[in-house]
Amino acid sequence: MCRPTHFAVTYRINPWMDPAAPYDNALAVSQWEALRQTYLDLGHTVELIDPLPGLPDMVFAANGATVVDGRVLAVQFRDAERADEAPAYAAWFRERGFAVTEPKHTNEGEGDILLAGDVLLAGTGFRTAHASHAETQEVLQRPVISLQLVDPAYYHLDTALAALDDHNVTYYPEAFSPSSRRVLRQLFPEAVLADRADAEAFGLNLVSDGRHVILNTEATGMADKVRAAGYAPVHVELTELKRGGGSVKCAVAELRP
Ligand code: ARG
Numbered sequence: 001m002c003r004p005t006h007f008a009v010t011y012r013i014n015p016w017m018d019p020a021a022p023y024d025n026a027l028a029v030s031q032w033e034a035l036r037q038t039y040l041d042l043g044h045t046v047e048l049i050d051p052l053p054g055l056p057d058m059v060f061a062a063n064g065a066t067v068v069d070g071r072v073l074a075v076q077f078r079d080a081e082r083a084d085e086a087p088a089y090a091a092w093f094r095e096r097g098f099a100v101t102e103p104k105h106t107n108e109g110e111g112d113i114l115l116a117g118d119v120l121l122a123g124t125g126f127r128t129a130h131a132s133h134a135e136t137q138e139v140l141q142r143p144v145i146s147l148q149l150v151d152p153a154y155y156h157l158d159t160a161l162a163a164l165d166d167h168n169v170t171y172y173p174e175a176f177s178p179s180s181r182r183v184l185r186q187l188f189p190e191a192v193l194a195d196r197a198d199a200e201a202f203g204l205n206l207v208s209d210g211r212h213v214i215l216n217t218e219a220t221g222m223a224d225k226v227r228a229a230g231y232a233p234v235h236v237e238l239t240e241l242k243r244g245g246g247s248v249k250c251a252v253a254e255l256r257p
Contacts, residue, residue, distance in 0.1 A: 001032075001035075001036055001046055001047075001048055001049075001061050001251060001252055001253075002048065002049045002050075002051050002058050002059050002060075002061045002064075002251075003029065003032060003033075003048065003051050003059070004025070004028045004029055004032050004051070004059035004240075004241070005029065005051040006051050006052070006053050006054070006055060006056055006058065007023075007025055007028045007029075007056055007057075007059050007240070007241075007244065008023065008025065008056040009021065009023050009056070009243050009244055010056055011081050013078075013079045013081060013082075014152075014153075014155050014245040015152055015153050015155075015245070016153070016242065016243070016244070016245035017243070017244060017245050018243070021243065023240055023243045024240055025240075027239070027240050028059075028240035028241060031236070031237050031238050031239065031240055031241070032059065032238075032241070032251065034236055034237065035214075035236045035238065035248065035251060038214060038234060038236050039214075039252075042209065042212055042214075042234070044209070047255060049061065049064070049088070049089065049092045052084070052085075052088055054084070055082070055084055055085050055088075056244070057081070057082050057085070057244060058085050058088070059241065059244070059246075059251060060111070060241075060244070060246045060250040060251060061089075061250075061251060061252055061253045062109055062110040062111050062158060062249055062250045062251070062252060062253050063075060063077070063082070063085070063108045063109045063110070063111045063156075063250070063253075064085060064086075064088075064089030064092075064109055064253050065089050065090070065093060065100075065109050065110075065253055066107075066109050066110055066113045066120075066136070066140065066253075067093070067098065067253065067254065067255055067256050067257075068115060068120070068140040068141075068142055068256050069140075069141070069256060070098060070099065070256070070257050071098075071099050071101070071139060071140055071141070072090075072093045072098045072099060072100045072101065073101055073103060073107065073109075073113075073135075073136055073139045073140055074086060074089065074090040074093075074100050074101065074102050074103055075089065075090075075103065075107055075108055075109045076103045076105065076106050076107060077106070077108060077127075078106050078108065078126075078127045089109075089253075090102070098257075101139045103132060103135060104131075104132075104135060105129045105131040105132035105135055106127065106128060106129040106132060107128045107129065107132035107135075107136065108127045108128050108156065109253065110158060110249070110253055110254065111123075111127065111128070111156035111157065111158050111250065112124070112127055112128035112156055112157045112158070113128070113136055113144075113157070114157055114158060114161065114162070114163055115142070115163065115254075115256070116163040116166075116169050116188075117163070117166040117167055118142060118143070118166075119142060119143045119144070119145055119187075120136060120137070120140060120142045120143065120144045120145070121144075121145050121147055121157065121161065121163075121169075122136060122144050122145065122146055122147065122157070123147050123148075123149050123156065123157025123160075123161075124146060124147070124148060124149065125148050125149035125150060125155075126149055126152065126155035126156070127155060127156060128157075130146065133146045145183065145187070146180075147161075147176055147180040147183065147184070148176060148177035148179065148180045149175055149176065149177075150175065150176060150177050151174065151175045153199075153200075154172065154175035154199060154204075155245075156250075158204070158205055158249045158250065159175070159199070159202065159204060159205055159245075160172045160175035160176065160199065160204055161175075161184075161204060162204050162205070162206045162207075162208065162249060163208065164192065164208045164210075164213065164226065164229070164231060165208065165210040165211075166210070168188060168190055168191060168192070168229075169184075169188050169191050169192075170191060170192035170193070170194055170204060170206075170222075170225070170226065171184060171188075171191060171193070171194060171204065172193075172194040172195070172196070172198065172199040172204055173193060174196065174199075175199065192225050192226060192229050194222060194225065195221070197221050198219060198221050198222040198225070201216070201218040201219040201220070201221070201222065202216055202218065202219060202238075202242055202246075202247035202248075203215055203216070203218075203219030203221065203222025203223075204222070205246065205247035205248055205249040205250055206219075206222070206226075206247075206248050206249055207248050207249050207252060207254075208226075208231065211231060211232055212231070212232050212233075212234050213226045213231045213232065213233050213234065214233075214234045214236060214248050215233060215234075215235065215236075215247075215248055216235065216236060216237065216238045216242070216247045216248055217235045217236065217237045217238075218239075218242075219235075223235065236248060238251075
């Protein structure tokens with residue numbers, strides 16, 4: 001995770017960001033601290049990367065790398081505003097002994113590449129290039145399923161889909177092309193389906209450890225749905241990160257050593 005010391009909304013690279021709207025940096029930091037504490041209380045280990053000035057979106061650590069079995073695929077951002085985050089995240093992993101591969105194609109890490117059991121689900125359409133999906137499979141050595149995102153409000157896969165455990169996922173069908181919806185139905189017939197209100201509340205941008213599902217306080221409908229499916233929702237307030245177009249999942253890159 002990356003403390004939002006320099007978090008701000010100074011440019012607009014997704015529809016949620018409004019540089020003219022107010023945001024509260026101190027509140028962003030305290031809400032982020034509560035998210036970090038939630039992981040610690042649930043028994044997880046949290047590693048930190050130093051935030052860099054001039055990179056207001058660096059708090060969205062999910063976009064820093066994709067890690068599977070200790071192999072790291074570094075990232076390449078679509079937008080110039082975030083470009084300098086990529087080498088900082090790659091260096092963090094290299095310094096800690098991970099095998100890091102530099103990407104040839106644009107990919108925004110776990111924003112668009114999510115591990116679901118044994119396979120990687122990969123989004124494209126807005127940020128991550130389709131060509132990077134083949135590269136992801138070669139580097140991370142897991143089958144990659146390409147999914148087409150069609151709604152600009154759900155520009156990263158992790159705003160529209162999340163793994164709940166090794167066997168099941170939750171997703172917002174309307175964020176995907178009809179063909180990708182069919183693929184998702186085929187792979188996950190028991191999936192927890194989210195509706196528009198869940199997606200708008202960033203309810204899909206969750207982190208699950210297979211039992212606890214951490215999601216933001218606004219996502220009440222999503223909490224009911226995951227509870228009904230047998231998981232235990234844990235709420236964290238993240239109003240300020242939403243002004244940047246992110247929530248719980250965006251703020252963490254999972255380390256799979
Ligand atoms: N402002 C950031 C961007 O548009 C938000 C990134 C959210 N991260 C995520 N994993 N969805 O790039």
